Amino acid sequence: MQISNLLWHSAARTDTGKVRARNEDAFLDQPERGLWVVADGMGGHQNGDLASRLIVESLAELSEDCDFNQRLEQLRQCLHRLNRHLSLGLTVTSENPEMLVGSTVVALLAEGSRVACVWAGDSRCYLLRGRQLYQLTRDHSLLQQLIDERGMSAEEAARQPAAHALTRAIGAAEELQLDILELESLPGDVFLLCSDGLYQELSHDQLSAALIRPSAGLALQRLFELVLDGPARDNLSAVVINR
Template sequence: MTFPSEFRWTSAARSDTGCVRQINEDALLDAPTRGVWAVADGMGGHAVGDLASRMVIESLTKVKGASGLTNVLADARARLLRVNEQLRAEAARRQVSRIGSTVVLLITRDRACGYLWAGDSRIYLLRRGNLVQLTRDHSHVEELKARGQLTAEEALHHPAQHLITRAVGALDVLELDENTLELRDGDTFLLCSDGLSNEVSEAEMANELASGDCDTAAQRLLEIALSRGGRDNISVVVAHAEDLMASDKTQVNPGV
């Protein structure tokens, strides 16, 4: 049996150069009225990472929004594949090995959402108090963890922590992972670059997201990362879903 739902979205975004880097190579998209959010992190140590992240986000701002979730995700994927080709060509023109960017994208339609990603920018979901990382990093350290060669604690301090295995522009063929899930009333999503996830624990993320106040949560998460030294660019997007047709609306305190 299906039940009627009408989701109202609120969201907020923050991006900061941090305390160490000179340039912010992150870029983000915060478009709640279109149901599209994204974070891109230009590849550190490579030429013009800010150009790469900007091209990724500019392509996603043009994603067609009228059709169903499957078609919208396919359109986003096609646009990112074109950006990959453009970045490969630009790298060849500049005679550098690569110009690249991570990407994590969240799209919502009706009762569902879809997300796709390449690299180590992440999406988390807070649902009924439980925080889950929806994406799996495309990184050398994550591969070592998957093979049981590193613990989660060891991974935090591994010297290869920043070596990613996928990114838009990194290789001639771009591989994007993709998934979908059904929405629930009160779902809160966090999209972020590794400048946030490397500094802020999941317990702290869950604590700040719990109120459902996107603007306050985004600001507080940024402040925590900066207080830890802000060693990288920091980008955060928080998006909250409220089902206006939820049967228990009159019984639930919206602040809880």
């Protein structure tokens, strides 16, 4: 165990929800290594649950016997390898679109006060600092693209056909583009990694109020209570990480 990662405490959970027949989400919760992941298998596609589990299991095996920069590069390379593996021979054609196997991913890597968030797709990372909640990731979805490129409001974009289709994911295309955000964490920071099945059911204020709770476990419990008291139309996963 790295001494610097004794700073971190976390709790993680996944649930199938009330509508889906199976859970295509997966998570990794390793505070002793400073590594957390949420992956959401692409809904409605064959073997989405296998893709998300493969991502989590592969990242869990990465070496920690190197410095932060090397660990971040290992993580990035691992996701590129998985993308090649999942997309190889799985060419999507108009005759057989169900061949696609893929998953979103959002990962948080921490060592001491250094933190890096890596993602592809619409699983998110939030930061609660003080009483202010920030969304650190930007969704790789058609909805976000319509907002950014056409100046639509979120409400207008959500009404467009296939608004929630992903523009990036592991296994969805031959070439993978990852976004990486590095920052310095502060004592008291709370991070949330989650799939869209969680954040789509909750308002910004509900997310913030849950994360203000005094422990990662209590925050996680409140998040799941809120979603499961509602329709819970999708699989939901979350990891809450406290410093």
